[in-house]
Amino acid sequence: xxxxxxxxxxxxxxxxxxxxxxxxxxxxxxxxxxxxxxxxxxxxxxxxxxxxxxxxxxxxxxxxxxxxxxxxxxxxxxxxxxxxxxxxxxxxxxxxxxxxxxxxxxxxxxxxxxxxxxxxxxxxxxxxxxxxxxxxxxxxxxxxxxxxxxxxxxxxxxxxxxxxxxxxxxxxxxxxxxxxxxxxxxxxxxxxxxxxxxxxxxxxxxxxxxxxxxxxxxxxxxxxxxxxxxxxxxxxxxxxxxxxxxxxxxxxxxxxxxxxxxxxxxxxxxxxxxxxxxxxxxxxxxxxxx
Amino acid sequence: xxxxxxxxxxxxxxxxxxxxxxxxxxxxxxxxxxxxxxxxxxxxxxxxxxxxxxxxxxxxxxxxxxxxxxxxxxxxxxxxxxxxxxxxxxxxxxxxxxxxxxxxxxxxxxxxxxxxxxxxxxxxxxxxxxxxxxxxxxxxxxxxxxxxxxxxxxxxxxxxxxxxxxxxxxxxxxxxxxxxxxxxxxxxx
Numbered sequence: 025x026x027x028x029x030x031x032x033x034x035x036x037x038x039x040x041x042x043x044x045x046x047x048x049x050x051x052x053x054x055x056x057x058x059x060x061x062x063x064x065x066x067x068x069x070x071x072x073x074x075x076x077x078x079x080x081x082x083x084x085x086x087x088x089x090x091x092x093x094x095x096x097x098x099x100x101x102x103x104x105x106x107x108x109x110x111x112x113x114x115x116x117x118x119x120x121x122x123x124x125x126x127x128x129x130x131x132x133x134x135x136x137x138x139x140x141x142x143x144x145x146x147x148x149x150x151x152x153x154x155x156x157x158x159x160x161x162x163x164x165x166x167x168x169x170x171x172x173x174x175x176x177x178x179x180x181x182x183x184x185x186x187x188x189x190x191x192x193x194x195x196x197x198x199x200x201x202x203x204x205x206x207x208x209x210x211x212x213x214x215x216x217x218x219x220x221x222x223x224x225x226x227x228x229x230x231x232x233x234x235x236x237x238x239x240x241x242x243x244x245x246x247x248x249x250x251x252x253x254x255x256x257x258x259x260x261x262x263x264x265x266x267x268x269x270x271x272x273x274x275x276x277x278x279x280x281x282x283x284x285x286x287x288x289x290x291x292x293x294x295x296x297x298x299x300x301x302x303x304x305x306x307x308x309x310x311x312x313x314x
Numbered sequence: 315x316x317x318x319x320x321x322x323x324x325x326x327x328x329x330x331x332x333x334x335x336x337x338x339x340x341x342x343x344x345x346x347x348x349x350x351x352x353x354x355x356x357x358x359x360x361x362x363x364x365x366x367x368x369x370x371x372x373x374x375x376x377x378x379x380x381x382x383x384x385x386x387x388x389x390x391x392x393x394x395x396x397x398x399x400x401x402x403x404x405x406x407x408x409x410x411x412x413x414x415x416x417x418x419x420x421x422x423x424x425x426x427x428x429x430x431x432x433x434x435x436x437x438x439x440x441x442x443x444x445x446x447x448x449x450x451x452x453x454x455x456x457x458x459x460x461x462x463x464x465x466x467x468x469x470x471x472x473x474x475x476x477x478x479x480x481x482x483x484x485x486x487x488x489x490x491x492x493x494x495x496x497x498x499x500x501x502x503x
Contacts, residue, residue: 033444037477038470062485065438069388070431073410076334078496085489119336129495131488179390180401189394215353215389222450223426224357225463227387231353256475260466299473 025150028095028138029057030086032105033065039102039252041296045281046101046143048295052288053151053159060090060098066108069219076115081126083112088134097139099146101281103251104218107176109140111183142177143281144194144250145186153201160202161289164311169283170207170244171195172235174254175215189213195250195280202287211238216257225264228257233265236273245307248280255279259301276304286313324372331369335408341398342366348392348402357385362392362402369405378420383409384427415500426457439493442483447476 035043050057067082087109090098100106116123117137127133147156178189187194192213196206214235217228235258239247249255259277266272277300285295292314297304305314328339342363349361360368360380368376377383383406392402412418414428422428430453437445454462470476483489 034446036443036481037446038475040474062442062483062488064442064483064485064489065444067438068434068444070434070438072388072407073428073431074414074435075411075496075500076407077500078493079407081492081496082489085485085492089485125499129492129499131491175387175389175391180393213391215387215391218387218389219430220387220427222453223430223457224385224424227354227357227385230356260470263465299475301469301473301475 025054025146026056026058026095027141027146028090028093028098029059030063030066030090030098030100030105030109031059032063032100032102033068034102034104034252038256039279041299042101042252042255042279042281045279045285045290045295048290049281049284049288052285052290053147053155055146055151057099058093058095060086060095061093062089066100066105068104068108072108077122077125077129079108080112080115080122081129083109084116084126084130084134087112087138087140088130088132090138091134091136092132095138097141099141099143101143101250102253103142103174103176104253106140106142107183110185113137113140114183142186142250144177144198147198148194153197156198156284157201157203160287162287162311162313163203164287164308165203167204167307167311168207168243168245169199169204170209170239170242170247171199171212171280172239172247172249172254172258172277173212174249174251175213175218177250178213195248199248199280199283202284204283204287207239207242207244209238209242209244211235216254218253218257221253221257221260225261229261229264229268232258232261233269236262236265236275237271239275240273244275246283246304247275247277248283249277250280262302274302274306276300276302276307278304318371320371327372327374327377328369330412331405331408334411335401335404337401337405337408339366339369339400339405341400342370343398345397347395347397351391351395353389353391354385354387358382362386366400366402366405374418375420377409378413378418378422381423382406383413384422384424426453429453429456437480439490440486441480442486442489443481445480447478448480
């Protein structure tokens, strides 16, 4: 299995632990990733606020590079990236005027679609749960995981084309296949506040407080996420939440790839576990990992 | 009872949105599913279904001055649940586009949010990639709130989550040429 890889801006800066752990797990499972040459920002939440054409053209630059390098499939672990790139593909498929304009502004054009995947799609659909289960090296019995999917893995369904929109189970099934216990809870797809972290941190504190409360109520030891913005918002502001609401959570927020890495026997340094703001020490101390 | 009269003038905004986004706001029949599911509704003086109604009636002032278009998180819950399959976030994107391009100019209770989008794209145009640390730092200075989230700096630094210097993409020149062509097409400054 071979994919073009778009780490994106966040995985190259504040979320290097996601990049490290994803690459590690891919190597372990025999998945080959090739970073796209000269990739550029996907436009994230900002390009779409300025110009629809720009919001499609930015992802198309990187996708056209992947195509030039002979790839039909690209994997993007950041949910903002993967959803903006998927949305660009859908808009180009459905709007011929827009496609004409994009091919006008892009030097080499972007004529053949490169399919965009999130790592969960790769692990679930291409690798398969049986194989994921066979490769287990280490067990974490009793660790209760709340899988948090965020907005853009499943929404909107015409773009994501993956999993159940309102109550996704892909990450649950994947972590169950490697022996973890996952929880039923109501906040799997509630928004964490995304880029408001830069402008209206109070909204992020309000929203993540609700999510953490819901996770705690069902007895979660840890939360697993699949997006760097979800991770940062849920992990980084737990002190501020304690100050505002007088309640301390101290729930570590792992990338699902870090949990997979632990189970497949990686060292904590290879997975960037020391980069988590809420230390995972307490949650993992019984298993002799840290 | 007050009579609502739809005129050519009152349909101007909804037509503009349709031209920009392909979405027809008149399809909304006010079921309120969008507002019920909206995680940011608590912050909005005009809820999403009220915004749709205001758009149908051409109430431009109310739509823009409420700031709803900036409080929206683009979480796509409303789109997903709309029984009329109206892409409400795209409608909001279209409204944001009208503001960002200077075609409309109203008081905005959330000035920091469009400022963030502008700065984000300015830095991306310079480096080809997001410069997270610079974005947060410059934005706080611009908004005269230099100590915003100062308590996060130390943990972020010690956990190696802050990259102080920007990274330049090899594709930045290509990106700049694409942006320049888009500006020429869209007639922006």
